[in-house]
Structure formats: C-alpha cells, structure tokens
Amino acid sequence: MHVDELFDLSGKVALVTGGGRGLGRQIATGFAEAGANVVVCSRNVEACENVKKELEEIGVQSLALKCDVTNPEDVQRVVDEAKKVFGRIDILVNNSGASWGAPAEEMPLDAWHKVINVNVNGTFIMSQAVGKLMLEQQEGKIINIASVAGLQGTDPRYMDAIGYSTSKAAVINFTKDLAVKWGSRGIHVNAIAPGFFPTKMSKGILSHAGEAILDGTPLNRFGTEDDLKGAALFLAARASDFVTGSVLVVDGGSSAM
Numbered sequence: 001m002h003v004d005e006l007f008d009l010s011g012k013v014a015l016v017t018g019g020g021r022g023l024g025r026q027i028a029t030g031f032a033e034a035g036a037n038v039v040v041c042s043r044n045v046e047a048c049e050n051v052k053k054e055l056e057e058i059g060v061q062s063l064a065l066k067c068d069v070t071n072p073e074d075v076q077r078v079v080d081e082a083k084k085v086f087g088r089i090d091i092l093v094n095n096s097g098a099s100w101g102a103p104a105e106e107m108p109l110d111a112w113h114k115v116i117n118v119n120v121n122g123t124f125i126m127s128q129a130v131g132k133l134m135l136e137q138q139e140g141k142i143i144n145i146a147s148v149a150g151l152q153g154t155d156p157r158y159m160d161a162i163g164y165s166t167s168k169a170a171v172i173n174f175t176k177d178l179a180v181k182w183g184s185r186g187i188h189v190n191a192i193a194p195g196f197f198p199t200k201m202s203k204g205i206l207s208h209a210g211e212a213i214l215d216g217t218p219l220n221r222f223g224t225e226d227d228l229k230g231a232a233l234f235l236a237a238r239a240s241d242f243v244t245g246s247v248l249v250v251d252g253g254s255s256a257m
Contacts, residue, residue, distance in 0.1 A: 001238070003239075005238065006237060006238050006239040007034060007233055007234070007237045007238075007239055008034060008035055008237065008238075009031055009034040009035045009036035009091075009233070009236060009237060010034075010035030010036070011035070011036075012031075012035070012036040012037070012090040012091060012236075013036065013037050013038075013039070013082065013086040013087075013088055013089050013090050013091070014028070014031045014036045014037070014038045014039065014089075014090065014091035014092075014093065014236065015038075015039040015041070015078070015079075015082055015089050015091070015092050015093070015130060016028045016031070016038060016039070016040050016041075016093040016095055017041055017042065017067065017069055017093065017094055017095050017096040017122070017126060018042050018095040018096035018097060019038070019039075019040025019041060019042060019048055019051055019093075019095065020040060020042040020044050020045075020046075020047025020048040020050070020051055020064075021042075021044075021047050021051075021199070021200065022197070022199035022200060023095055023145060023194065023197060023199060023228055024040070024042070024093070024095040024096075025040075025051050026225055026226070026228050026229060027093055027095065027228055027229070027232040028040050028051060028055060028093075029051075029054065029055065029058070029229070030228070030229030030230075030232055030233050031091070031232070031233065031236060032055040032058045032059075032060045032062070033058060033229075034233055034236075034237070035060065036060060036090075036091065036236075037060050037061040037062065037086055038055050038060060038062050038063075039062070039063040039064075039065065039078070039081075039082045039086075039089075040052060040055075040062065040063070040064055040065075041064070041065040041066065041067035041078050042066075042067060042096060043066065043067070043068050045064060045065065045066035048064035048065065048066075049064045051064065052064035061085075061086075063081065063082065063085060065077075065078050065081060065082075069094075069096045069118065069122030069123075069125060069126050070117045070118055070121055070122050070125065071125075072125055072129070075125050075126050075129045076129055079129045079130055079133060083133060088133070088137055089130050089133055089134065089140065090134075090137075090139070090140055090141065091140070091141045091142075091143070091236045092126065092127065092130045092134075092140070092141070092142045092143070093143045093144075093145065093232065093236075094122070094123040094126055094127060094142070094143070094144045094145060094171075095145045096118060096122055096126075097118060097119050097145065097164075098114055098115050098117075098118040098119060098164075099115060099161050099163070099164040100112070100114065100115050100161060100163055100164065101159075101160055101161045101205075102160065102161070103156065103160055104160075104162045107162060107163060111163065112163045115161075115163035115164055115167050116163060116166070116167050116170075118167075119164070119167035119168065119170075119171060120167050120170045120171065120174070123144055123171055123174060124174065127142055127144075127174075127178065127189075130142070131178075131182065131187065134182075134186070134187050135182070135185055135186075135187065137186075138185065138186040139186040139187070140186065140187045140188070141187075141188045141189075141190075141235065141236050141240075142178070142187065142188065142189045142190070143190055143191065143192060143232060143235045143236060144171050144172075144174065144175045144189070144190070144191040144192075145171075145191070145192055145194065146168045146171045146172045146175070146191045146192065146193045146247060147164070147165075147168040147193055147194060148193050148194070148195050148249060148251045148254060148255045149161070149164060149165040149168050150165060150166075150167075150168025150169040150170075150171060150172050150193065151169075151172070151193060151247075151249070151255055152255065153165070155212075157209065157212065158205060158208070158209030158212050158213060159205055159209070168193075171191060172191055172193070172247055175189055175190060175191040175245065175247065176245045179244040179245030179246075180245060183244050183245070188235075188240065188241070188243065188244040189244055189245065190235045190240070190243060190244060190245070190246045190247070190248065191246070191247045191248070192228065192231050192232065192235070192247070192248050192249075192250060193247050193248070193249045193250070193251065193255075194223060194228060194250050194251060195217065195222075195223060195249075195250065195251025195252050195254045195255070196213050196217070196222050196223065196251070196252075196254075197222060197223035197224075197227070197228070198222055198223075206222070210222075213254070216254050216257055217251070217252040217253060217254045218252060218253030218254070218256065218257065219252035219253055220252075221252060222252075223250065223251075223252070227250060228250060231248050231250050234248075235248065
C-alpha cells in the first residue's frame with residue numbers, strides 16, 4: 001500500500017467530542033483535510049456550528065451537534081444522528097474534558113466529581129455507545145485524549161489539579177484495557193497525551209507558569225495549532241493498523257526530563 005493511502009481518510013466518518021474549540025477543533029480539521037466527514041459535538045453547539053462551516057469549506061460533510069458526554073441520552077442521540085446521516089462511525093476522538101485547580105487538601109468534592117464525571121465517565125459512555133456500532137461494523141478506531149499530567153506527578157507550583165491528573169491517568173489505563181477487550185473484534189483503542197498547548201483550559205496555568213513550563217520542555221515551546229494533527233491522523237488512519245493500547249506523547253519532550 002502506498003504511503004498516501006496509509007494516511008488517507010477519504011470516505012471515513014469521524015466523531016470528535018469537544019470539537020468546537022482547542023485541541024478538538026484542531027483534530028477535526030486535520031481529519032477533514034485528510035478527507036474524512038466529521039461530526040463535532042460539545043455542550044457549546046454554536047462553537048461546533050462554526051467549526052462545521054470551516055470543515056465544509058475544506059470540502060467534506062460535517063455535522064454539529066449539542067452533547068453533554070456525561071448524559072447517556074445525549075450521547076446516544078449523537079450516535080444515532082451520525083449513523084442516520086452517514087451510516088457508520090469509523091473514528092471516535094474522546095476529547096471533551098474538564099479541570100479544576102486547587103490544592104489537594106482543599107479540593108471541593110463536587111469539583112472532584114465534576115472532573116471525574118466528564119473526563120472518565122464521559123469517555124466511557126461515549127466509547128460504549130460508539131463501540132457498539134463499531135463492533136457491528138467489526139472495525140473502528142478510538143482515540144482518547146489523555147495528558148502528560150496522567151503519566152506522572154506535577155509540580156504544584158505550576159499545576160495543582162489532582163482531579164485532572166487522576167482522571168487522565170484513568171483514561172490511559174482505560175485505553176489499554178479497552179484495547180485488550182476489543183482488539184480481537186476489530187477495534188483499535190489508543191490515546192494521545194498532549195503536553196501544554198495554549199487553550200482555554202490551559203490559559204490560567206500558562207499565564208503564571210509559562211516560563212517554568214518552557215524551562216522544562218526540551219523543544220522550548222508550547223504546542224501549536226498543527227502539532228496534534230499528525231499524531232491524531234496516524235492513529236485514525238490505516239498507518240496505525242498494528243498499533244493498539246498505546247499512548248502517543250506529544251509534549252515537546254517534557255515527560256522525558
């Protein structure tokens with residue numbers, strides 16, 4: 001197979017949660033540029049509508065849907081609508097996420113529950129709903145967006161969000177275990193662990209600790225609007241057909257230090 005075919009998503013259908021902004025928007029754009037039709041969903045449907053227009057200008061079909069990934073009825077409605085319009089879902093990116101900054105001894109329990117609910121429960125609920133369709137298809141690729149914060153402890157001087165770190169560690173192990181459970185049934189499950197990208201979620205951290213973070217990043221820069229495209233495309237395309245249960249770290253080398 002020619003290398004162009006290995007990275008071609010023409011005719012594929014991708015669903016990206018949290019696709020209205022930030023990393024989700026970047027990934028959705030990369031998929032569209034590779035030829036995939038893309039469903040973007042989040043609680044902010046207006047943002048998703050804007051992304052839908054951008055994707056259609058690339059030349060693919062797109063849907064923008066409102067979805068709270070912690071709500072099973074919302075999730076099933078999105079899956080049903082995607083199937084109704086496109087007939088299938090080939091790629092799922094679980095990107096929706098939440099965080100809460102507070103010292104561990106002061107972390108409000110309701111905030112802890114919120115972060116775990118979105119980042120862990122939401123990933124499970126969406127994976128289960130889309131996974132049932134992929135199992136019927138006997139093929140599919142699931143990409144979970146984890147974080148380098150889920151690989152190790154983080155210095156509280158620049159990131160004090162134990163709920164977020166814990167949730168992303170859970171996503172990483174969920175990825176590995178689901179890959180084992182569904183691998184023989186045609187489903188690939190992998191994760192991406194991004195480092196620091198300038199997004200709405202990371203804005204506060206970067207404003208007060210940006211220099212310290214750069215000092216601990218060998219490439220001495222933050223992620224850009226293009227740095228996740230290739231990683232996500234690799235895991236979504238045939239190029240990764242012998243890859244499952246893996247975590248692809250995209251962090252400028254920070255986790256190597």
